């Protein structure tokens with residue numbers, strides 16, 4: 775199993791965590807209705823688990839892609855450009871999700887449900903693109919040995935970034 779297989783496995787886990795967040799929210803609600811405190815607590819816990827996993831996943835993925843890109847000719851790496859620029863907006867999404875889970879009684883069930891659905895749609899689009907376009911392109915363009923080498927360099931780069939420690943293994 776190489777790093778791409780691990781990242782694909784991470785997508786499965788992320789989808790499971792997104793579904794767990796959605797299941798915390800009531801299916802029916804009134805516009806100005808607020809989440810009950812115990813529902814809000816469950817939502818925050820599920821969302822915190824998702825954000826931790828998402829942040830770690832995208833950080834590792836981005837480091838790997840930066841290293842993999844170095845092993846490719848510029849004309850070969852164009853399939854990675856969209857994913858890499860996406861990662862910046864995914865970071866923003868993580869911050870907004872953190873903000874959402876920090877909200878208290880000012881958040882309505884409607885606003886939380888709306889934000890969660892929009893963000894999850896966006897995250898799914900990103901993962902689908904990686905699965906259908908970026909990762910297959912990487913496998914076609916560079917050898918397994920180069921993928922393994924890029925994976926090692928990415929792990930080393932993450933190890934050197936103090937704030938990244940503890941994320942890679944999740």
Ligand SMILES: [Fe+2]
Pocket residue numbers: 832835857861900904
């Ligand atoms: Fe990604």
Ligand SMILES: [Fe+2]
Pocket residue numbers: 781785831835901904
């Ligand atoms: Fe990914």
